[in-house]
Amino acid sequence: MNHVDLPQNDEAFNRVLPRLHLGRRGFLGAGLASAAVLQGCATTHDKTTAAPLVTGGSAPRTHVLECSQKTVRVGLLDPAAEAAVTIDSGDIVHYPNTWLNWANEPKYGMNFADREPIRRRYPAGPYSNIGPVFVRGAEVGDVIEIRTLKARPIGWGWNSSPVNVGTLPEDFKQPYLQYFKFSEDRKTTEFCPGITLDLHPGQGLFATQPPGDKPVSGILSGPYGGKLGLHELGVGSSLFLPVFHAGGRVWTSNSHATVGDGNVNQTALETAMEDLRIQYVLHKRKTLVAPLAETPTHWIGMGFGETLDDALVNCLRALLDWSAPALEMSRAEAYSLFSLAGSFRVTKFARQLQTVYTNKPLQTMHGLLPKSILSPEMQARLSQAMRKA
Template sequence: MVQHILKATTKTVHLGGFSHLLESALTVDSGDTVDVETYTGYYVYEKAPPEFLTSEFLDICQNLPSERKVAEGPHLLTGPIYVRGAEPGDVLEVKLEAIKPGLPVGFNAIRTGWGALPNQFNQAALRFISLDLENNVAEFPENSGIRIPLKPFFGILGVATQETQRSSIPPGCYAGNIDNRELQAGSRVFLPIFVPGALFSIGDGHSAQGDGEVNVTAIETSMNGTIQLKLRKDLQLTTPIAETPTHIITMGFGQTLDEALELALKNMIDFLVKFVQLPPEDAYVLCSLAVNFRITQVVNSPQKGVHGMLPKSILPQDLQLL
């Protein structure tokens, strides 16, 4: 296993989406780890305070080559990372070993026409929010005494598909902009692979977010992390699955919350049938008794997200899962 360092530069980031035509930023072997740097705020940097800006980030914002601008999404992603030996039909296991804000400030933006209440809050607004990294909290509103615990995660973890241009906004079977706040350090994410090399990208750091991400954004934060990438040729998946220290998580994405819930539920039933060897009806009943289904996000148009959380503590201790 090799430890790599992947800094965010004009040659190693891409904007707005995913594409299998992008030149890889790094090539790794299965089992390698990567210390990865990500930036956020490409479209707001001119309004940002000095502590939000670094010379490297400014260079990206001002000099990113046109071929690294993929689609209309607002996200700046680091990658893609090419994994040797990865083939369509394989699964990429992404272990999130460490996640930490790279700067002591993030932002929250309301975008006109977006969010859960676009008619009521129809004016664009941008707020920069200081992060107390020593005490791991953010106070919002400023001087209110309301202290939000920082629980950093990457909103986007995704692989390329055969599409030459795919927006970074909607999530899907490739994962992408899942915005699941449960995926903090210590978690693993399992992604179906669609193209040779997997072409994995990461970004959209969030320091804190509520389930739903209702006003479009969280505390959007330039984020650093350590990840391990491992090929799993022993698994076959058609949709992402995740594992935290305490839960198995299935995901569903649909144009309505009803559709997203149905898919998250079906994916959990499929997991219980395949990995726990339950009959489908027993799996369905268990989901009603012990699985919590939560709104992941409602704002990544046209896909809303729901995730199901199965407590590992209720399962037999000797059961081999993922």
């Protein structure tokens, strides 16, 4: 691991940094102001370039963290792993080479039969988890904000569906595997002649170290994060996760070029990142019972369960726990608000009849609250509920 000063040759960084003069404490309390800068600069047409940094004073340090046998745990989030990098709140971690699933062993064009022995070598799970990132000062009861600043994938990826998995395990008797080449600017790929997919790269897994002293499979999900697979977690997004161990000990893996809601055949457009930059910001003494995300247009809560019914209930309750006090309304009023203006979607539906892994993923739902319905004051309340000291 190496650390360097924030690079000054990235046009997107340079365009914004000179206009921002917030100290580290000022950033934590900036609330809506910081969110507004982010909204004004992240666009749907610029999905792989650096989002602006909301910092001030001296520029945050950038730490380079490469994937290696020492920094990657395939399948597991291991509490015994030595910190791969130690940073201060507001610093950036630059990941120049996130690995593909299964310890980076897959190769472009490899057929399904040749991939099967690789898949079976990792019963704890496929994800090449890099970390952990130790954030100084993070304690149990705090929250870490994970801000995706840049996500440029390598030039290819795949989508696959083994037999007996996904939403329709009984319907397909043969495995499916398709490789994709990405455009040079990493904005599109051809699904087939006549169908072009827009890419929306991001990480499918972010996690603080889960509670307890035992390794946990990255396939699983919970309040700590884990396998999320949320389409909206691309450049310009923030993910808030509670801290369960000193330093937070943040892991990431499972790079996606894009993924649809539902993730119905079990996999996204799986890839790796050749340039991933994440800013980690510590928020002290914040209560959060489930992962919470913010994009330029929405607040998004997540819920997990053995069934979609359970996942929806857990998602909605977590959103009410967070939003009702922040908006200074009763729980019944917040319940009504989400019924009238919220949108609840299936993030992941998995119905495996059998699997090579020791764990099966939970069903996942996410609920979206559009910022467009909120006055500036209400938007500030929600932002400050997570960020203001």
